[in-house]
Amino acid sequence: MTQNLLEVTGLVKRFGGLVAVKDISLSVAPGEILGLIGPNGSGKSTVMKCIMGIVRPNAGSVRIGGVEVAGWPTHRIARQGVGIVFQHSHPLPRQTVLEHIEIALLPDSLLKLAADRHVAERARAIAARVGLDKVMHRLPRTLPFADLRRLELAKAIARNPEVVLVDEPFAGLTSGEVADFSALIASFRAEGHAVLLVDHNVKSVAALVDRVFAMYLGERIAAGSAAQVMSDPKVRQVYLGGGIEVAARPAKAAEGAAPLLSVDKLSVSYGKAQALEDVSLHVAPSEFVSVVGLNGAGKTTLFNAICQLVPSTGTVRFGGAALGGRTAAQVARGGLVQCPESRELFGDMSVRENLDLGGQHLSPAECARQLDWLFELFPILRERQGQAARTLSGGEQQMLAIARALMMQPKLLILDEPTLGLAPVILEQLSKALERLRLTTDITVLLGEQNVTFALPHADRVYVLEHARIVWEGSPARFAAEAGAAYL
């Protein structure tokens, strides 16, 4: 029998009263990919952090190639051959892409430095392998989202760890990008590494992994082949949920009404790069409009320009008034509220404090009512009112960002990639919540998504944004036939 490269037994991690990981045992052999799935907050990232020594397990054993490392500091565990690709990228601000890879290539001992004269060459090769060759000399903050994820993978490849922990590599990526990333992860396997993979893209995980391990509330609920685990009743119930269904919508008397938002010939450039070019669109009161576009198409720039967060040319009118010259804060107070892709939570403040900030303009009674409603929508936030936002799981943070935007009782809510990092079952909840919003309030929604299975069912109308321009507009029913090829 081959020895497992990674062997975890009886792992326990508590945060105060919360047991985030309960008696978890799993192993990964060389040349094997184990998929770790489970709803948001089930403890997946915490398992990885325990293995990597980023958090110290309360009990249990972690063996890397037979060596017990539980309780070791991270740098020693890294030296033992473990590498992690984080759920969130935190690149260095002043180092270029290439420099990031070079740093990852540097040996951890000065004595070995002499042997590594070809660092720059190797860094270039790795950049090319992950598809970063064209942006090698750029700073991370100028990169689109998918490239930042590529950079994280490039760093992992550079360090060449025996055991690779990959946390949500597919989040926010298009199907083409997911295919590229899957191939890269499969190459780790082909080289005999042991890979532990977490992601909510169930299809892609199932296609890639050798086995699946499912968690819920810190515990193991199923393990086996992808097909076995995905058909397990408990996994279906707590993780996969049903499909996204939307009731036939009542005809809104929107036709002919003056638009709530109208955008005319909006252009934005970042230095020489044109991020948005002559974009015109409108949203009628109570309408639900989706802007569909791949990564880097310009969705976030469009929303930021509408909200006066980045300078632009052209006009934006909201409720008939031109927004040019207003501050982003004035725009938000006027009822045009964005839930940004980057979430922008106050990490050291509690869940409740973040929500209260959103509701600060409401009367105490209104605020309480709104909170109650949001807690019904996202029950986990009620339980976690006192927890620092920074320590929430990825999906929990997304829920908080959406809830905080809703606390402001927006007239027009802009949601930028709200599905990022959410488990299928939570997507279904979010979908129901949006449905309820449109049936019970007269909120207007502008949704930016590349996940068309989420964006289309809710939309009254769809725009497709490609390379900084609107290239198609129409009803969701016509989307598949006329514009869908790249997205479906």
Ligand SMILES: Nc1ncnc2c1ncn2[C@@H]1O[C@H](COP(=O)(O)OP(=O)(O)OP(=O)(O)O)[C@@H](O)[C@H]1O
């Ligand atoms: N430092 C901390 N203090 C308190 N609670 C924490 C801390 N870190 C994590 N938690 C909680 O532990 C639980 C497990 O979190 P974890 O990040 O492991 O979830 P996850 O399975 O990765 O979820 P997601 O899919 O949303 O990323 C969550 O409910 C989270 O809020």
Ligand SMILES: [Mg+2]
């Ligand atoms: Mg996580």
